[in-house]
Amino acid sequence: MIDSGLAQISRALAAREVSSVELTQEYLARIEKENSNLNAYITVCNELALEQANAADAVRSKGEAGAFTGIPIAHKDLFCTAGIRTSCGSRMLDNFISPYDATVVERFKQAGAVTLGKTNMDEFAMGSSNETSFYGPVKNPWDHSLVPGGSSGGSAAAVAARLCAGATATDTGGSIRQPASFTGLTGLKPTYGRVSRWGMVAFASSLDQAGTLTQSAEDAAMMLNVMAGLDQKDSTCSDVSVDDYTAGLDKPLKGLKIGLPKEHFSEGLNAEVEQCIRDAISEYEKLGASIQEISLPNSHLSVSAYYVIAPAEASANLSRYDAVRYGYRCENPVDLEDMYKRSRSEGFGAEVKRRIMVGTYALSAGYYDAYYRKAQKIRRLIKDDFQQAFEEVDVIIGPTSPHTAFPIGAQNDDPVTMYLEDIYTIAVNLAGLPGMSIPSGLVNGLPVGLQIVGRDFSEAQLLNVAHQFQLATDWHTKTPDNQA
């Protein structure tokens, strides 16, 4: 049963074919067996999970169960969970037991979900390979020598290896979509402001958005139904009305206008990956969609602008880690400066420090206009590009990543190479748009992701577009053990 997707599990629970406790026990047993290889979880909540599962079964026996009651999931370890360590993949927060729940966590609790544990991630979500975690790299279930992508690599590996029914994740520059692409999953990054950021440890406040990693679009729709919506505690959380995301999945795609950004099909894109994407496009044509080429002329500047804005915001967001009120403090500081500097230097890993440095530089006197302000202007151009494109098409489709998962350690020499990993995904965050990645083929036995980008708050449409593809194809059902 636990190999099934979240929606199927929900149906099985409703039909009393299985209990939440049985499911939870099965998952915990598999985590126990597999996690030491994959390193997908940082913290496993055995007791809490069984307690919640028991409670869920009790609710069900009273006839009060909802669609999510009793479904075992995992949270990326940057969602604050009351009473449970929330490490953010960092030594800095290795001892941080959160005193409160994130809104996302609270909503899943309310819905009756079971929390199996907290998943591994790049430190403070800064990375595209899950190698920057203080808790060590996560391995790709498809091939343990490969990265699962990042920063939500733990969530991706956990779902791909069926160590949970679905997982929460976050996406600042591609951190949901790229791991989804590398591990054969459906990743959903909603519109900025669709899901509350309260209790989500901040990396870059104007870019971070919570989303999901699941086996299918239907699963993602179920999770988004729980997560989405206004939260008064987050000023940037939108009050735009929330759809029932499962309700519109079955709409036929006839008449759908799909745009292919020519900039996403240029040099750098692996030929076999491109073929998978082209095949997927043909599939969409068969489903009644019309295809046209579009242009996002400033997309080549998105990585540059992103690596100013994200580090700048991060440099301020990470100033609170000062060893005063919580978190790591160095041994025997001689004075205040020593305490600050050693605690932060020992508590943060190399990539985090690098980005703090870049962000501090970009904001410092004399550079603000040339870097930060310039990047904000580029951000406007990029948003305008999308807006123009969406006057002609309904969704934009292309590759999620230029290639399939790469070996652990392969891209550690130059940070810039790693940064360019997110070349197709980053612009979407700068514009605040919703985006998905869905499995659309295998290259040498490794999954390829198709990115779908929509207008602001068009998650229902994106999920519909993804679901129709998944009804017509079976790429999303492929697993490391079953690629046929």
Place this chain on the structure above:
Amino acid sequence: MEWETVIGLEVHVQLATASKLFSGTSTEFGAEPNTQANIYDLAMPGTLPVLNKEALKMAVKFGVAIGAEISTTSVFDRKNYFYPDLPKGYQTSQLDFPIVGKGELVIDMEDGTQKTIGVTRAHMEEDAGKSLHEDYPDKTGIDLNRAGTPLLEIVSEPDLRNAKEAVAYLKKMHSIICYLTISDGDMSQGSMRCDANVSIRQKGSDELGTRTEIKNINSFRYVEKAINIEVERQIDLIEDGGRVVQETRLYDADKNETRSMRSKEVANDYRYFPEPDLLPIVIDTKYIEAIRETLPELPDVKCKRFCEQYGLSEYDALVLTSDHATAGYFEIVTAASGDPKLSANWVMGDLQAILNKDEIAINNSPVSADALAILISRIKDNTISSKIAKTVFEAMVDGEGDADSIIESKGLKQVTDTGAIEAMVDEVIANNPDQVEQYKSGKEQVIGFFVGQIMKASQGKANPGQVNKLLKEKLSN
């Protein structure tokens, strides 16, 4: 050489909201350390700010009151620096788009003249916590109760020319924020604090000299002293061939000197940028007009009205209206007693004296406005003399009851019975033939002696007017 002083003030006013600027934690003063510091105030990971409606309203109210431009779109920024009492490692403040733009303040000098001082801007920001350096030999204790309390920082133009003007500006500012009830204005609790930017230049020059910033001066008296001593220091420095260094200085009241704050010597680079956790604050003119409607009568207008309506001197009106509560108290006394001049004298004189002596706010006065009005009425209707009234007032302060019961129980009622007074006058004249002789020979000031004797005999209760009249009649016979 003749020097001119140029002063600009930055006044930090704690806004009197119930909760903090960005969180629902209480702002009450005096709580146990860190009992008013919750997850947002402690900058726990993942916490986010939401702006307090009332703080915005108070900021706009201030802006409207000083006739300033109000920004219909304003933006919060992050000001980045590390300090243990700044939990987020940045202060949420406003740089490029403050809520209040240019306005002005008319200040009143002691000689009765007025001067208009430009206000550059006012913006909302969070207060920091408190660092306690004294409690431990090698540690500093951090109390974050105050962290996140809303502040309005009001920046003046460098229009002030001496310490007295600076004090007058502060007093007027204090008066206005108290009138607006946007702050309790209690300087001893830090509800109003002031930084002074001070420079000197040759008289007649248009260029500004290098300025120093004196931080955190927390009383009117210290502002005057700190500025004077800093000006003196700068003049000495320049006249000795040195030059002023742009720096932050601290005023030491015990030694009456300013000294450089070494810890702030490294040039700070605050790396301001727009706060991404907050969106632009957009208000419309309807909102601003609605606040304008709620503005109370402000000190200048009230002062003018007091002169016209009550026939008070400009000086009296100014003194009474500089404090909102005093003005209100006075108006109750006047209305009930029907004598503005006598009411003004009592409020500014005897009442103010006892309040000052015991450092009591007029709102907590031991003698209520109504009670004082009754006392004044008794002077007016000749029940007691002004002199006896002082005795009655003291008894009222001591809580012995209201004016009437004190007059009654102590038998202080003035003797106005002509027969009784006449008898006393006759007796005094009969007993002091020498003085009668002197009077009759032209030494008219002896009348004072007779009045004194009679007042003594009557224990002060004889009506002085009647005594005088009768004495003169009898003595000229």
Place this chain on the structure above:
Amino acid sequence: MPIELEDLENIAHLARLHLSEEEKSEAASSMSNILKLIDQMQSVDTDNVTPLAHPLDSVQRLRDDEVTETNKRDALQKIAPETDQGLFLVPKVIE
């Protein structure tokens, strides 16, 4: 654009990070590469473009001025590195 050592040290200080000599040379080279990437932005003219600070085209919501929090000091200080009598303690700050 290669980054000067002095700039690097100044930034590290502003960010309260300690860099060993080895880390400094690594930082100098990686930051120079990153700045080269970032400098690609300079290839477009943005003189007439309004900066976009936020993807959300919306305005700030306001909160009623109500005290909603209670004293949770003891629970919150359990995770603090050093406290005494309700105060957070740090090495002596010299003014």
